[in-house]
Amino acid sequence: MSDYITVRGVLGTEVQRKRTKKGDAVAEFRLASSGDWLNRDTGEWVKGVTNWYTVQAFRGLAENLWRSLSKGDPVVVTGKLKLRQWELQDGRRGTSPEIDADSIGHDLRRGTAEFIKNWTAAP
Amino acid sequence: MSDYITVRGVLGTEVQRKRTKKGDAVAEFRLASSGDWLNRDTGEWVKGVTNWYTVQAFRGLAENLWRSLSKGDPVVVTGKLKLRQWELQDGRRGTSPEIDADSIGHDLRRGTAEFIKNWTAAP
Amino acid sequence: MSDYITVRGVLGTEVQRKRTKKGDAVAEFRLASSGDWLNRDTGEWVKGVTNWYTVQAFRGLAENLWRSLSKGDPVVVTGKLKLRQWELQDGRRGTSPEIDADSIGHDLRRGTAEFIKNWTAAP
Amino acid sequence: MSDYITVRGVLGTEVQRKRTKKGDAVAEFRLASSGDWLNRDTGEWVKGVTNWYTVQAFRGLAENLWRSLSKGDPVVVTGKLKLRQWELQDGRRGTSPEIDADSIGHDLRRGTAEFIKNWTAAP
Numbered sequence: 001m002s003d004y005i006t007v008r009g010v011l012g013t014e015v016q017r018k019r020t021k022k023g024d025a026v027a028e029f030r031l032a033s034s035g036d037w038l039n040r041d042t043g044e045w046v047k048g049v050t051n052w053y054t055v056q057a058f059r060g061l062a063e064n065l066w067r068s069l070s071k072g073d074p075v076v077v078t079g080k081l082k083l084r085q086w087e088l089q090d091g092r093r094g095t096s097p098e099i100d101a102d103s104i105g106h107d108l109r110r111g112t113a114e115f116i117k118n119w120t121a122a123p
Numbered sequence: 124m125s126d127y128i129t130v131r132g133v134l135g136t137e138v139q140r141k142r143t144k145k146g147d148a149v150a151e152f153r154l155a156s157s158g159d160w161l162n163r164d165t166g167e168w169v170k171g172v173t174n175w176y177t178v179q180a181f182r183g184l185a186e187n188l189w190r191s192l193s194k195g196d197p198v199v200v201t202g203k204l205k206l207r208q209w210e211l212q213d214g215r216r217g218t219s220p221e222i223d224a225d226s227i228g229h230d231l232r233r234g235t236a237e238f239i240k241n242w243t244a245a246p
Numbered sequence: 247m248s249d250y251i252t253v254r255g256v257l258g259t260e261v262q263r264k265r266t267k268k269g270d271a272v273a274e275f276r277l278a279s280s281g282d283w284l285n286r287d288t289g290e291w292v293k294g295v296t297n298w299y300t301v302q303a304f305r306g307l308a309e310n311l312w313r314s315l316s317k318g319d320p321v322v323v324t325g326k327l328k329l330r331q332w333e334l335q336d337g338r339r340g341t342s343p344e345i346d347a348d349s350i351g352h353d354l355r356r357g358t359a360e361f362i363k364n365w366t367a368a369p
Numbered sequence: 370m371s372d373y374i375t376v377r378g379v380l381g382t383e384v385q386r387k388r389t390k391k392g393d394a395v396a397e398f399r400l401a402s403s404g405d406w407l408n409r410d411t412g413e414w415v416k417g418v419t420n421w422y423t424v425q426a427f428r429g430l431a432e433n434l435w436r437s438l439s440k441g442d443p444v445v446v447t448g449k450l451k452l453r454q455w456e457l458q459d460g461r462r463g464t465s466p467e468i469d470a471d472s473i474g475h476d477l478r479r480g481t482a483e484f485i486k487n488w489t490a491a492p
Contacts, residue, residue, distance in 0.1 A: 001247045001348065002378070003402055003420055005450065006129040006201045008226055008371040033372055035451065040286055051372055051452040052464070064231040073238060076199055076228045078129045081374065081450075082404065083420040083466050094463030095421070097452050102247065103131055105199045105228020106238040108187040115196060117234040124370045124471065125254040126279055126297055128327065132248070156249055158328065163409055174249055174329040175341070204251065204327075205281065206297040206343050217340030218298070220329050225370065252375040252447045254472055310477040319484060322445055322474045324375045349377055351445045351474020354433045357486040361442060361475040 005099065006078040007053065008107055009033035014071045020058075027062035029069065031055050031077060031099070055079075057101040060119055065104060074107040128222065129201040130176065131230055132156035137194045143181075150185035152192065154178050154200060154222070178202075180224040183242055188227060197230035251345065252324040253299065254353055255279035260317045266304075273308035275315065277301050277323060277345070301325075303347040306365055311350060320353035374468065375447040376422065377476055378402035383440045389427075396431035398438065400424050400446060400468070424448075426470040429488055434473060443476035 009031040018026040035048025055077055057065055069075065079101035087093045106113045132154040141149040158171025178200055180188055192198065202224035210216045229236045255277040264272040281294025301323055303311055315321065325347035333339045352359045378400040387395040404417025424446055426434055438444065448470035456462045475482045 001250050002376050003374065003404075004247050004250060005372065005374045008201075035372075049451045049453055051450065052454070053452075061232045064233075064235050067235045068231055068238070072240075074240070076201060076226050078131075078199060078201070081420065082418045083422070084418055085421070088457075088461065092457065092463070094461070095466055097464055097466060103199050103230050103232045105230055106236055107226050107228055108191055109184040109226045110187075110242045111238050111240040112187050112190045113229055113236040113238045115191070115229040115234055115236045117195075117197070119233045124373050126251065126281070127370050127373060128249065128251045130248050158249075172328045172330055174327065175331070176329070204297065205295045206299075207295055208298070211334075211338065215334065215340070217338070218343055220341055220343060254447075307478045310479075310481050313481045314477055314484070318486075320486070322447060322472050324377075324445060324447070349445050349476050349478045351476055352482055352484040353472050353474055354437055355430045355472045356433075356488045357484050358433050358436045359475055359482040359484045361437070361480055361482045363441075363443070363480040365479045 003081045004079070005081045006076065007031065007033045007051070007099065008074070008076050009051075009053070011069060011071050011073050011075065012052070015065050015069050017066050024059050025062040025066070027057045027065040029055055029065075031075070052097070054096065054098045055101055055104070056098060057104065061101065061103065064118070068106075069104075074110040075104055076107050077104050078102050126204045127202070128204045129199065130154065130156045130174070130222065131197070131199050131232075132174075132176075134192060134194050134196045134198065135175070138188050138192050140189050147182050148185040148189070150180045150188040152178055154198070175220070177219060177221045178224055178227070179221060180227065184224065184226065187241070191229070192227075197233040198227055199230050200227050201225050249327045250325070251327045252322065253277065253279045253297070253345065254320070254322050255297075255299070257315060257317050257319045257321065258298070261311050261315050263312050270305055271308040271312070273303045273311040275301055275311075277321070298343070300342065300344045301347055301350070302344060303350065307347065307349065310364070314352075315350075320356040321350055322353050323350050324348050372450045373448070374450045375445065376400065376402045376420070376468065377443070377445050378420075378422070380438060380440050380442050380444065381421070384434050384438050386435050393428050394431040394435070396426045396434040398424055398434075400444070421466070423465060423467045424470055424473070425467060426473065430470065430472065433487070437475075438473075443479040444473055445476050446473050447471050
């Protein structure tokens with residue numbers, strides 16, 4: 001499927017709680033994915049580009065994010081990338097990278113988690 | 124990167140605790156990813172192929188999995204797919220699909236999690 | 247999207263031409279993806295697991311594969327992984343890894359291609 | 370692997386031929402991936418966000434792209450996403466989404482290709 005991506009990163013903000021006009025839950029936060037890499041020849045970490053995304057989730061996933069995630073938490077996010085474009089009056093254009101999340105979990109490479117199931121429906 | 128995959132599924136076994144000869148922690152479990160899909164014309168779920176994987180993790184990630192995951196937990200797994208082949212004496216061959224996990228998290232589409240960080244090192 | 251994968255590999259067979267009962271074109275071939283990797287400390291290639299897949303494609307994509315691919319061609323394949331299970335009478339089970347291809351292209355890391363468009367419809 | 374992505378899209382520009390200071394070949398082009406989708410209830414295509422990327426490739430892959438790709442060609446691109454940030458003097462920030470390509474092929478869902486191998490080395 002084109003433009004789907006999986007990102008390991010860290011929450012750069014708290015989770016914002018929003019509602020759609022219909023009243024559906026929306027969760028939104030900023031995610032930073034470090035591009036630093038280990039140079040095996042020297043044993044030192046090299047500075048890379050940090051990718052910043054706005055992550056959005058809806059309904060049941062959004063409500064669980066509200067209750068589970070805090071600024072600084074390491075997470076795994078998988079979903080569809082959307083590169084929204086905007087244009088300034090002077091003609092310069094920019095892009096706002098968003099991920100419309102299919103699912104999100106705490107990154108267990110970085111800690112432990114206690115999980116409470118609240119949805120048993122079909123996949 | 125060739126052969127990398129992200130899977131949303133459910134643990135079909137408890138996590139096995141193992142050690143490499145060098146003493147490094149290893150975690151191993153079976154993961155089931157349902158291929159059932161919603162037929163939007165009829166509103167009914169259609170039976171699909173369920174993908175079964177053996178998931179392996181090492182060192183810090185393995186130790187956190189030991190303490191965090193139980194049979195039945197829904198998870199997001201991302202890592203490299205390895206299709207190990209074996210051969211019976213009668214000549215028939217089979218394949219054991221494994222995922223060498225980069226990271227794993229509880230699937231927050233299915234519940235809430237309380238997370239305790241235990242690693243603050245570089246990515 | 248769970249269980250989607252992108253694989254760089256080489257055709258291990260010619261492309262088989264089949265038809266569904268309805269008459270739709272089907273293309274099928276075996277794909278080998280090498281897991282060999284370069285050890286940067288020694289500068290030598292290390293033997294890894296080779297992943298073997300059966301790749302299937304349908305309709306327009308299938309017809310274009312019939313006319314474009316030969317055994318030995320390096321390709322990039324993206325699609326959904328299906329791990330079909332079978333069981334022997336003695337109770338041993340096996341898995342046949344298939345990729346239901348979204349799209350396929352010659353791997354331009356390994357050669358050049360002359361392309362002729364034959365479909366201009368919506369994505 | 371974090372931030373890796375596979376995109377099916379169309380070249381929005383010709384391929385630019387560049388060289389690094391060391392003389393290595395570089396290929397660069399703009400890629401458009403349509404987010405339009407088929408509404409199965411109505412049978413009509415719905416307008417979605419079009420993702421625009423700058424794709425970069427190096428050395429052997431770059432040289433083959435120079436000789437194989439033209440504006441308007443449909444392709445499959447797989448590689449690492451880099452979201453480079455820039456800042457205007459008035460403080461507004463923007464992001465330039467780039468893909469550092471692992472490999473690229475013509476999208477055989479959209480046409481046929483004649484391929485000539487020119488690299489037989491290890492993967």
